[in-house]
């Protein structure tokens with residue numbers, strides 16, 4: 152039996168795709184081994200989102216080649232897509248596949264083994280109009296299953312390379328999404344996270360079926376308790392999406408809506424599709440439609456030209472929005488993007504100082520939001536023993552509004568929907584008391 156080892160760099164979508172690629176090799180009779188072991192095939196799923204992503208991808212490829220110079224080295228993913236020649240030029244790389252055509256991976260490996268000729272199968276991603284079906288039937292995380300519904304992005308924000316790596320937005324057919332959702336529910340998953348590169352753009356390439364239609368159809372999937380959207384742009388939250396959020400009791404009270412900057416000048420230079428006033432209005436409408444909604448966001452600080460005044464204005468704006476948590480990133484130059492060529496790059500020490508201030512603000516906001524739920528009873532699905540004190544008998548799980556709740560539980564409660572009373576809100580974890588199990592469900596098998 153041939154042995155294959157995987158290494159994934161970058162985002163959650165890449166992790167999902169690596170899992171899906173493993174399914175393809177598994178069906179062809181391969182055995183999975185650790186990346187540190189001697190394998191017959193090494194598959195490296197690369198990232199290119201920052202310049203560091205490229206560098207790390209190259210280092211990982213070289214590591215695999217050193218481990219077993221006789222192995223077949225297969226490189227796929229975003230860096231392979233944007234720089235196929237650079238990847239193919241690394242001595243020892245045998246097969247380069249981009250972000251499409253992954254259904255042929257086993258064929259490529261067989262072909263390489265017979266002919267010993269390098270294969271470069273990277274096509275023009277911008278011409279790709281069809282969603283590539285890649286399914287994952289089970290996940291290492293036993294409570295929550297990801298379901299990829301969309302690929303690519305049409306936005307071309309000035310700091311982002313993703314449209315060049317993943318191509319334009321394309322959506323998975325509704326029948327296929329629903330069939331996969333039913334399968335996951337049958338496998339025992341209660342919660343599905345809809346993922347994609349630009350998940351809110353689902354349906355933009357269909358005539359008359361949009362994200363809201365898909366959410367309603369998923370709402371009707373029997374046995375499914377929770378539907379979470381991994382991320383959605385403010386500009387894509389329309390009346391119909393708000394209506395589902397308001398009326399479906401399966402939609403989680405948590406949305407990740409990337410803001411990126413709290414100042415219109417900066418947003419404009421980033422080529423984002425909203426103003427701060429529009430973003431705020433969307434948040435307010437959401438908060439009416441879904442009271443106590445937890446909103447998380449991404450913020451880039453130190454974008455080229457961001458002045459102290461613009462940052463301060465953004466800081467105050469973010470503070471007022473009362474969001475749940477922010478993921479703060481210092482702007483990092485990505486070559487090949489318009490922002491990398493912009494003047495007035497912000498010095499690293501200023502970026503770091505701004506990052507620290509926003510991280511502090513995020514902690515305060517998270518705590519303030521959680522405090523609203525002290526004394527309330529929430530539905531929590533325990534996921535794993537509490538890391539900080541694994542022998543305490545405490546388990547950690549998320550509520551539908553994304554509070555991390557720690558409470559006394561047992562191993563067999565993992566994956567079940569539990570009612571938990573929130574006793575004490577904390578900046579990270581919230582302490583709770585178990586009340587009762589809402590529903591007994593079979594636990595999904597591990598991946």
Ligand code: SF4
Pocket residue numbers: 304305306307308311312313314348349
């Ligand atoms: S919306 Fe902007 S940041 Fe997000 S993937 Fe598209 S181009 Fe990149």
